[in-house]
Amino acid sequence: MDRAIIAILRGVTPDEVVPIAHEIMKAGITKIEVPLNSPDAVESIRRLVKDNAGRALIGAGTVLTVAQVEAVHDAGGKLIVSPNCDPEVIAHTKALGMESWPGIFTPTEAFSALQAGATGLKLFPGNMAGPGGMKALRAVLPSGTQVYAVGGAGPENFDQWGAASADGFGIGSAIYKLGMSAADVRARADEIVTAYDKVFP
Structure with a gap:
């Protein structure tokens, strides 16, 4: 089952990223993002890609520039997630054959992202928009637009976001916080998958 969940490993280090990712994948989550403001993030991505053998979609978050897109691409990453909507970053990501998930909060940003070729939209911060903001935004988006809630979404409210x-x-942070062991991450990942599967069977 290809669950629509991106695990965000902010703060993870290259030496711990592979065992943590293994547990996330075993739980059933196959999209993993290492934010670029993590220690030596590109090296973590490189190690994940080398170890992964196509089992998961690996990439970077907090991607702000074209140069960063290039670095992630050179490391073998195929997923680019940003906190903002930068049409140049989106277009370059797509030109390299990678998935582009820019952060948007308003209809203006959403349509700018889609026009630039975004794979899908990251509603961020989700806890500011809330499910009500998602519902209002959906009313004007083109049919079939993929929208992920990021920030404030977790097992306790998947049902509200799904509705x-x-x-x-x-x-x-619901799946990984700095210093957590692979076993801790697995326990959280299992909880997240169980809750997700109830809402999205």
Whole structure:
């Protein structure tokens, strides 16, 4: 099952990223993002790609520039997630054959992202928009637009987001916090998958 969940490993280090990713994948989450403001993030991505053998979609978050897109691409990453909507970053990501998930908060940003070729939209911060904001935004978006809620979305409220038409989620501190063991991450990942599967069977 290809769950619409991106695991966000903010703060993870290259030496711990592979065992943590293994547990996330075993739990059933196959999209993994290493934010570029993590220690030596590109090296973590490189190690994940080398170890992964096509089992998961690997990439970077907090991607702000074309140069960063290039670095992630050179490391073998295929997923680019940003906190903002930068049409140049989106277009370059797509030109390199990678998935582009820019952060948007308003209809203006959403349509700018889609026009630039975004794969899908990251509603961020989700806890500011809330499910009500998602529902209102959905009313004007083109049919079939993929929208993930990021920030404030987790097992405790997947049902509310699902009712508001969220297609998926980016999950950060609910799945990984700095210093957590692979076993801790697995326990959280299992909880997230169980909750997700109840809302999105």
